[in-house]
Amino acid sequence: RRKPAMDLLLAASEQAKVNPRTQTTSPIVTGASVLAITYKDGVMMMADTLASYGSMARYKSVQRVEKVNDGTVLGASGEFSDFQYIKDLLEDLTDEEFDMDDGCQMLPQQIHSYLSRVMYNRRSKVNPLYNQLVVAGYDSKKSESYLGAVDMYGSTFKDDIVATGYGMYLALPLLRKGHDKKMDESAARKLLEKCMTVLFYRDCRTINKYNIAKVTASGVEISKPYSLPTQWGYKRFVNPHLTE
Amino acid sequence: MSATGSGYDLSVTTFSPDGRVFQVEYAAKAIEKSGTAIGIRCADGIVLGVEKAITSRMILNESTRRIYTVGIHNGIAISGFAADARQIVNRGREEATSYKSYYAGPIPGNVLANRLAGFIHLHTLYWYYRPFGCAVLIGSYNPQGEPELYQIDPSGVCHGYYAAVIGKNKEAAKSELEKIDFSTYTCKEAVKEIARIIYKLHDESKDKDFTIEMTWACNDSKKKHVRVPADLLQEAVDKAKEMKAKEEQDSDDDDDDDDDAPPAKPSK
Numbered sequence: 001r002r003k004p005a006m007d008l009l010l011a012a013s014e015q016a017k018v019n020p021r022t023q024t025t026s027p028i029v030t031g032a033s034v035l036a037i038t039y040k041d042g043v044m045m046m047a048d049t050l051a052s053y054g055s056m057a058r059y060k061s062v063q064r065v066e067k068v069n070d071g072t073v074l075g076a077s078g079e080f081s082d083f084q085y086i087k088d089l090l091e092d093l094t095d096e097e098f099d100m101d102d103g104c105q106m107l108p109q110q111i112h113s114y115l116s117r118v119m120y121n122r123r124s125k126v127n128p129l130y131n132q133l134v135v136a137g138y139d140s141k142k143s144e145s146y147l148g149a150v151d152m153y154g155s156t157f158k159d160d161i162v163a164t165g166y167g168m169y170l171a172l173p174l175l176r177k178g179h180d181k182k183m184d185e186s187a188a189r190k191l192l193e194k195c196m197t198v199l200f201y202r203d204c205r206t207i208n209k210y211n212i213a214k215v216t217a218s219g220v221e222i223s224k225p226y227s228l229p230t231q232w233g234y235k236r237f238v239n240p241h242l243t244e
Numbered sequence: 245m246s247a248t249g250s251g252y253d254l255s256v257t258t259f260s261p262d263g264r265v266f267q268v269e270y271a272a273k274a275i276e277k278s279g280t281a282i283g284i285r286c287a288d289g290i291v292l293g294v295e296k297a298i299t300s301r302m303i304l305n306e307s308t309r310r311i312y313t314v315g316i317h318n319g320i321a322i323s324g325f326a327a328d329a330r331q332i333v334n335r336g337r338e339e340a341t342s343y344k345s346y347y348a349g350p351i352p353g354n355v356l357a358n359r360l361a362g363f364i365h366l367h368t369l370y371w372y373y374r375p376f377g378c379a380v381l382i383g384s385y386n387p388q389g390e391p392e393l394y395q396i397d398p399s400g401v402c403h404g405y406y407a408a409v410i411g412k413n414k415e416a417a418k419s420e421l422e423k424i425d426f427s428t429y430t431c432k433e434a435v436k437e438i439a440r441i442i443y444k445l446h447d448e449s450k451d452k453d454f455t456i457e458m459t460w461a462c463n464d465s466k467k468k469h470v471r472v473p474a475d476l477l478q479e480a481v482d483k484a485k486e487m488k489a490k491e492e493q494d495s496d497d498d499d500d501d502d503d504d505a506p507p508a509k510p511s512k
Contacts, residue, residue: 092341098468099313099337 012126023127027079029053031064032205033167034075035195036136037179038145038160039188042216043136045073046192048200049225050207051080057207065213067220069094072108072137073213074115077164078152079130086129089118108137108146112156120154128152132164138215145215163195166203171195185214197228257371267375268368271398274377275324279454280411280442281310283321283381284421284434285393289462290383291431291472292321293438295411297452311459315340315351317386319459319469323411324378324398332380335363353384353392357402365400375399379410383469385461413445420444431462435472439480443488456481 016023029051036045051059064083065075068090076083090111097106112135122128133150148158161175178191192212200206208230213222236242252258253266260266279295294310311321314336322329339359343351360382367373375398382394395408407421420441435458442456458477461469471477 088345092344095316095341095344096337098316101313101471 009124009126016126023125024130025126025128027082027130029058029080030130030205031062031077031080031083032203033163033165033171033199034064034077034132034134035164035167035171035175035192036075036134036147036162037175037188037192038147038181039183039185040181041185042138042214043073043145043147044185044188044192044212044214045075045134045136046196046210046212047075047077048196048206049209049211050205052205055204057205060207060209061225063211063222065211065222067213067222068111068137069097069105070219071105071140071215072111072135072146073215073220073222074111075134075136075164075213076131078132082129082131083133086115086118086131086133090114107139108135109139109148111135111137112146112148112150112158116150116154116156119150119152123153134162134164136162136213136215138217140217143217166199166205167195170198170202174198193228197230200228200230255371256368256373256375265368265399268399271375271377272379275379275398275411278323278378278411279310280409280413280417280445281321281323281381282407282409282417282421282438282441283383283393283395283405284407284424284429284438285383285391285405285426286429286431286434286462287427288391289385289431289460289465289467290319290391290393291434291438291458291460291462292319292381292383293435293442293456293458294321294323295442295446295454296457297454299452305455310457312336313459313469314356314382315344316468317350317461318353318356318382318384319461321381321383321410321459322378323380325376326378328376329378329380332360332364332376332378336360336382349388350386352386352389353382353394354404356384357382357392357394357396357404361396361400361402364396364398368398368400381408381410383459383461385467385469387467391461416445417441431460431464432476435460435476436480436483439477439484440487443481443484444491 016025031051032048034047045065047064049061050057051062065073066087068074115133119129130152135148137146139146147162148156149162150156160181161179163171174195196210200208208227209225211223211225252260256265256267279297281294283292292311296308296310311319312333314320320333320336336356339356340351364376368375379397384392393405393408394402395405396402406426409417439456458472459469460472461467
């Protein structure tokens with residue numbers, strides 16, 4: 001005899017397949033990888049500014065790395081509208097906190113925990129928020145960095161290196177090789193930029209325009225969009241038929 | 245003593261023969277003994293200040309709030325039953341969140357004031373509710389608009405003001421505020437003036453010891469409703485104490501002069 005919870009899940013998953021679709025299980029407008037690492041002064045996160053419509057590079061100037069409060073940034077890959085919805089949820093929380101004016105500010109780990117509950121609850125209704133989220137922040141009181149990820153199933157983890165999407169396959173090995181918790185800001189930046197360049201070469205759903213964010217004891221700084229130098233002049237790339 | 249309602253004052257759903265709802269008037273009485281709250285609308289923002297009586301040596305003064313932030317850019321200062329006012333503030337925060345979810349922006353002062361006025365008025369319409377025993381001042385500086393100040397009393401009536409006072413000594417405070425030229429007044433000047441007025445009207449012999457809670461929403465605070473910086477407030481309080489001491493000194497000197505002058509002779 002099946003358990004009642006199982007019945008509910010099966011019923012929900014049947015509902016997800018009928019029309020009209022009130023439970024969506026596939027994304028439409030998507031963002032590619034997000035990379036993040038800890039370094040000497042805090043954490044750093046980088047992502048490109050593209051939201052794709054399938055194979056079309058549709059919105060080329062979106063920001064996929066956003067400030068949550070003075071100690072935390074959130075990056076997302078996957079469905080862009082779900083990221084916008086999650087941003088609104090977090091903004092409601094930070095507004096309430098501002099009004100309360102009690103000297104407390106949500107810590108990155110609290111935001112991470114909140115998001116993981118939201119994601120897991122949605123997945124349990126077979127109506128997921130189709131994102132892989134990266135929560136990066138700095139706890140000024142304890143002088144500690146925080147870096148974690150939540151995916152669309154509600155799985156969470158914390159690590160010094162986080163990557164989503166194609167970044168998990170292409171960038172993670174490079175990040176693991178080059179990362180050091182004590183590396184300084186320019187070394188951290190160089191490492192992230194090297195990985196984003198590799199992703200631009202190899203992931204077809206990326207563009208060469210990025211935001212980089214850092215969170216340190218002095219707060220959050222998100223850069224204006226900028227591009228990285230790329231190399232397309234390889235002889236056999238220009239002319240694959242060369243025999244020499 | 246106030247006129248007895250003689251039977252027309254037992255329920256908020258009863259009019260008296262001369263068209264008064266006594267329960268609402270009695271609700272207003274609850275505010276007359278409570279600490280003064282002053283709001284000033286300046287050219288560059290709004291300032292709200294409250295005289296907080298220290299009821300006991302054992303209370304942690306920072307824990308009692310009389311001014312609350314609602315929807316980031318609005319402040320609500322209260323006078324009267326603090327518990328009743330808390331409900332108004334909570335409703336205000338719900339209204340602000342709901343407005344933002346529909347219109348993607350912070351709730352403007354006049355919208356918030358009208359919604360809360362309707363909420364307060366609601367509680368004067370039904371037999372099973374009692375009216376709120378408090379009045380509120382709503383100071384607002386919406387980033388897309390101008391500074392605004394509103395006052396709502398227990399009847400649910402809402403008006404916009406350049407300067408408003410609720411609580412005890414409000415008539416005396418109003419006459420002080422009437423002297424201001426609001427078109428050029430700045431928030432920094434208002435902070436000093438509110439402190440001065442509160443100290444001036446405080447009677448050491450009759451009233452309890454007090455602290456001042458002051459907030460503003462001005463260009464300096466990026467139009468967000470926050471507490472006035474501690475150093476500016478301290479400066480204003482020191483100035484206010486100085487001015488009060490000087491006034492008392494002057495009036496003592498005047499009394500001494502009167503003693504010296506010879507008594508006037510009646511003309512024949």
